[in-house]
Amino acid sequence: MNYDEIIGKTAHSIPPSGIRRFFGIVEEDPDAISLGVGEPDFVTPWEIRDAAIKSLQKGYTAYTSNSGLKRLREEISEYLFSRFNAKYSPDEVMVTIGASEAIDLSLRALLNAGEEVLVPDPSYVSYCPAIALAGGVAVPVACSPENGLKPTPQAVEAAITKKTKAVILPYPNNPTGAVLNKAELEAICAVIKKHNLIAISDEIYAELTYSGRHVSVAALDGMAERTVLISGFSKAFAMTGWRVGYVCAPAEILGAMLKIHQYTIMCAPTMSQYAALAALVTGKESGFAAVEEMRDKYDMRRRFVVNAFNEMGLQCSEPSGAFYAFPSVKSLGLTGEQFAEQLLREKHVAVVPGDAFGAAGKEHVRCSYATGMAQLSEAMKRIGEFVASRK
Numbered sequence: 001m002n003y004d005e006i007i008g009k010t011a012h013s014i015p016p017s018g019i020r021r022f023f024g025i026v027e028e029d030p031d032a033i034s035l036g037v038g039e040p041d042f043v044t045p046w047e048i049r050d051a052a053i054k055s056l057q058k059g060y061t062a063y064t065s066n067s068g069l070k071r072l073r074e075e076i077s078e079y080l081f082s083r084f085n086a087k088y089s090p091d092e093v094m095v096t097i098g099a100s101e102a103i104d105l106s107l108r109a110l111l112n113a114g115e116e117v118l119v120p121d122p123s124y125v126s127y128c129p130a131i132a133l134a135g136g137v138a139v140p141v142a143c144s145p146e147n148g149l150k151p152t153p154q155a156v157e158a159a160i161t162k163k164t165k166a167v168i169l170p171y172p173n174n175p176t177g178a179v180l181n182k183a184e185l186e187a188i189c190a191v192i193k194k195h196n197l198i199a200i201s202d203e204i205y206a207e208l209t210y211s212g213r214h215v216s217v218a219a220l221d222g223m224a225e226r227t228v229l230i231s232g233f234s235k236a237f238a239m240t241g242w243r244v245g246y247v248c249a250p251a252e253i254l255g256a257m258l259k260i261h262q263y264t265i266m267c268a269p270t271m272s273q274y275a276a277l278a279a280l281v282t283g284k285e286s287g288f289a290a291v292e293e294m295r296d297k298y299d300m301r302r303r304f305v306v307n308a309f310n311e312m313g314l315q316c317s318e319p320s321g322a323f324y325a326f327p328s329v330k331s332l333g334l335t336g337e338q339f340a341e342q343l344l345r346e347k348h349v350a351v352v353p354g355d356a357f358g359a360a361g362k363e364h365v366r367c368s369y370a371t372g373m374a375q376l377s378e379a380m381k382r383i384g385e386f387v388a389s390r391k
């Protein structure tokens, strides 16, 4: 059988995720330390796990409504308003299988064949494939280190054509850790409004910002009606394996997404929805103490990692959010890909080549600091030795 001809052209042409590339090698190497995964090393707080166990004990094992438990949607609505001033009624909230499903749904609901979506480059690996799978065309907007790896309003406007439908705003950013402040977001949103586009704002790292409170695109003047807000529980509450997230949008857009979700998913896992509900209810009661505690630990590791990179002579701008450092390896005369391959082979430390996140990341590597301090300091020691050997 010639499977190349059997498999649909779009699925055939999208590349596998560059993040997972080295996983096989890492799993088989007992000496390897992975800074590759974008996943909290913390276990989900006990009260959240306990709520899921209790939901099972009570026999809550059936489907929920397609949009998710009403109580959960009410809590999400309240949470978004109290934490980030984003105003959504529970009817404008849908619970999804992680932010991942929300990204896919928003693109499939919005795009007609051939319509373009602007994607800051570098950014999270799933946007471009999801755009292609929805029949659209991803248009990268390069973000230069001179501008703190952030898109400028001029660069966004220059990339707009008659076919442009939406702009992805992925802040805090994976892989760069860049955060856009209110004025920077407003300047880009002015372009979005001027050209009558939709903002798809992936705010999954909203709780992980290290200088000031996260600014939600949905809370900016005149943006709620043209914003699809995506978020979830994976990062802030250390709940990656529970597969639960959510999307908020004006009722008409959400209705279109709900149809796709109904036919393809039915509902997010019931047990996970009860866990997510507990995350918000217990979080509210404690002032989100568990979230703040994890964030403080990430912050400590962040400063350690950034200092270590700068001390070994690799330029690394300070990430203001998420849990990634994105140093440049250009000074060593290596591409990110070469650096990652050689580092893994010689020092058994896995990092991700920056071009997995777009061409603009070619001279960088992404290092996740969602790893315990002992592992992190050993990894930075080995990276330091590797860098020294290349000078």
Ligand SMILES: Cc1ncc(COP(=O)(O)O)c(C=O)c1O
Binding pocket: 038, 097, 098, 099, 100, 101, 124, 170, 173, 174, 202, 204, 231, 232, 233, 234, 240, 244, 245
């Ligand atoms: C920017 C960004 N968006 C979405 C996701 C997917 O998150 P979830 O686990 O909620 O599907 C990730 C995961 O790494 C991410 O980094």
